[in-house]
Structure formats: C-alpha cells, structure tokens
Amino acid sequence: xxxxxxxxxxxxxxxxxxxxxxxxxxxxxxxxxxxxxxxxxxxxxxxxxxxxxxxxxxxxxxxxxxxxxxxxxxxxxxxxxxxxxxxxxxxxxxxxxxxxxxxxxxxxxxxxxxxxxxxxxxxxxxxxxxxxxxxxxxxxxxxxxxxxxxxxxxxxxxxxxxxxxxxxxxxxxxxxxxxxxxxxxxxxxxxxxxxxxxxxxxxxxxxxxxxxxxxxxxxxxxxxxxxxxxxxxxxxxxxxxxxxxxxxxxxxxxxxxxxxxxxxxxxxxxxxxxxxxxxxxxxxxxxxxxxxxxxxxxxxxxxxxxxxxxxxxxxxxxxxxxxxxxxxxxxxxxxxxxxxxxxxxxxxx
Numbered sequence: 001x002x003x004x005x006x007x008x009x010x011x012x013x014x015x016x017x018x019x020x021x022x023x024x025x026x027x028x029x030x031x032x033x034x035x036x037x038x039x040x041x042x043x044x045x046x047x048x049x050x051x052x053x054x055x056x057x058x059x060x061x062x063x064x065x066x067x068x069x070x071x072x073x074x075x076x077x078x079x080x081x082x083x084x085x086x087x088x089x090x091x092x093x094x095x096x097x098x099x100x101x102x103x104x105x106x107x108x109x110x111x112x113x114x115x116x117x118x119x120x121x122x123x124x125x126x127x128x129x130x131x132x133x134x135x136x137x138x139x140x141x142x143x144x145x146x147x148x149x150x151x152x153x154x155x156x157x158x159x160x161x162x163x164x165x166x167x168x169x170x171x172x173x174x175x176x177x178x179x180x181x182x183x184x185x186x187x188x189x190x191x192x193x194x195x196x197x198x199x200x201x202x203x204x205x206x207x208x209x210x211x212x213x214x215x216x217x218x219x220x221x222x223x224x225x226x227x228x229x230x231x232x233x234x235x236x237x238x239x240x241x242x243x244x245x246x247x248x249x250x251x252x253x254x255x256x257x258x259x260x261x262x263x264x265x266x267x268x269x270x271x272x273x274x275x276x277x278x279x280x281x282x283x284x285x286x287x288x289x290x291x292x293x294x295x296x297x298x299x300x301x302x303x304x305x306x307x308x309x310x311x312x313x314x315x316x317x318x319x320x321x322x323x324x325x326x327x328x329x330x331x332x333x334x335x336x337x338x339x340x341x342x343x344x345x346x347x348x349x
Contacts, residue, residue: 027067072293121246126324128246150174309341313348
C-alpha cells in the first residue's frame with residue numbers, strides 16, 4: 001500500500017499531521033488539523049483522508065486516542081519530499097561558532113568534537129553525537145624527541161588538523177641530546193608531510209642507511225622507530241575516546257521518555273558505545289544522512305532517528321549529529337547538524 005502515490009491533498013494533510021505531532025507530541029485529530037492549517041476542507045474530509053493515509057501505511061491510530069500519529073514511512077516521505085529546508089540565520093551560525101570556541105582544553109580535535117556534541121544536543125534538544133576521525137589519514141607536520149630519562153624518550157608529533165600527539169618510546173640506553181636532535185632532523189626530513197598510514201608502510205625504506213656518523217646511539221634509536229612503526233605511527237587515541245556524546249538528560253526530558261521502560265531503553269542505548277560507533281562509522285563519506293526507526297534494522301534503535309553530517313579537513317573525515325525520537329523537527333535539526341559539521345571542517349582547516 002505504501003507504494004501507492006499520494007494525491008496533493010494527502011500530501012498536505014500528511015504534512016499537517018506530522019507538524020502537529022512534532023509540535024505537540026499528541027496524536028493529531030481531524031478537527032485540530034482542519035482548524036490549524038486552514039486547508040479549505042471540512043474536518044470530515046480531513047478525517048477520511050487520514051483514514052486513507054492510514055491504509056497506505058503513513059499514519060497509525062493509537063488505541064487510546066481518536067487522533068493519528070505518523071509512521072516511520074511518513075517521516076521518510078516528509079524528509080525526502082515534503083520538508084522545506086530552512087537554513088540557519090547568520091546570528092544562529094554565529095552562536096554555534098561562539099559556543100564551539102568556548103571553554104575546555106585538550107587535544108584540538110577531541111575537544112572540538114566533545115564540545116560540538118554538547119552544543120548540538122542543547123540546541124536541538126536531542127542527544128548530540130560525534131566520532132573522532134581515524135588518524136591514518138592525518139599528515140605529520142613535524143616531530144620532536146624529548147628526553148625523559150635514560151630509558152625513555154617522548155615522541156611529540158604535530159598532525160595537521162589533529163593537534164599534538166605524545167607517545168613514550170622505550171630506548172636501549174641513555175641518548176645524548178645531540179643524537180636526539182640529529183635523529184629528529186632525519187625523521188622530519190624523511191617523514192614530514194606524509195600520512196601516518198604511508199609512514200607505517202614505508203618507514204624501513206625511508207630510514208635505510210640514515211644513521212649520522214659520529215652520533216652515539218643514533219643507529220639504535222632509528223632502529224627502534226623502524227621496529228615500532230606500527231605502534232608509534234598509528235592513532236594513539238583509546239577506543240573509548242573515539243565516540244563523544246552530549247548530555248542524555250536533555251533527551252530524557254522529551255515526552256517519549258516519560259515512561260520508565262522508554263527511559264531505560266534510552267539509558268541502555270547510551271551505554272552501547274560499540275553499537276553507536278558502528279552506526280556512525282558506517283556513515284563516513286555519506287554527507288548528510290537521516291536514518292529513521294525501523295530503517296536501522298536494529299531493535300535497540302527502532303524508536304530513534306539518527307541525523308548525521310560528515311565533516312572533513314586535511315584528509316581527515318568523521319561524522320557529527322544527533323540521536324532522538326522519530327518525532328523531531330527534522331528541518332531544524334538537519335539545518336543545525338549541517339551547519340555544525342561545516343564549522344568543524346572550517347575549524348580543523
């Protein structure tokens with residue numbers, strides 16, 4: 001039945017039902033729709049059309065109410081065909097920029113995404129989500145070697161658009177400062193401007209016969225980098241820092257989560273970081289992506305919509321967005337998500 005084309009009247013009434021339900025969280029009745037939207041038809045005609053839409057799979061009839069509620073199919077049609085895209089005003093974009101620029105410290109990209117998830121959640125009243133990009137595509141701008149004590153050296157890597165990363169490197173013996181400086185110069189000459197994945201793949205060839213004469217321990221230190229390339233030149237972020245969530249308490253205030261069962265489902269979802277990382281990880285390269293209810297193919301997400309947009313800069317890419325109930329103001333949420341992802345790309349650049 002859902003494949004049957006809708007008439008102009010059915011489109012208008014379906015949009016009216018969706019807008020009413022999104023704004024009120026209450027099933028939409030025919031009288032309310034006829035009165036609010038001035039469609040030029042009687043409540044009886046609205047009621048008959050709503051019955052037709054129910055038969056076609058776009059509305060359903062809660063047993064406790066005389067009104068009707070949109071289905072996931074209705075929201076999909078709304079997002080794809082009925083929704084009027086409303087870009088944010090310059091003032092709204094400026095407010096998002098100000099919020100992203102404020103507060104906190106930490107590695108540049110992690111802090112920015114953590115802040116973005118919080119800001120996006122507050123602005124949309126949904127659960128903000130963001131994923132740190134894989135750093136395999138990050139470009140090494142420079143590295144420094146800092147002596148810690150005789151058995152350790154600190155490797156400080158500056159990555160384009162991804163901030164500074166530090167890794168402790170075990171060394172076989174104390175390394176003189178002059179040797180550290182010479183080895184750092186060689187590493188910068190041979191590796192600077194390369195992506196981390198390319199460094200790992202080609203490091204032995206690039207450092208072959210590179211030990212400077214007269215620098216004690218240089219050969220041994222360079223060999224440490226060759227042997228440890230897979231560990232040293234990879235994403236040093238822990239897996240549990242890849243995913244950033246806003247405040248679930250914002251989403252918990254929505255009417256959908258007034259019951260204990262629905263609220264428990266929300267809490268359990270926020271604890272399923274593996275599931276959320278998988279859902280968001282599958283969206284890399286998709287630009288704007290809206291997945292509604294049953295489209296997820298996972299019962300844990302059947303009551304939720306996920307709206308994400310891709311950000312990218314200097315070879316890095318990831319996603320930022322929100323999770324919320326399927327009843328959401330899609331036009332507003334999509335505009336906020338896209339503007340935030342554009343600002344993240346700008347900041348990283």
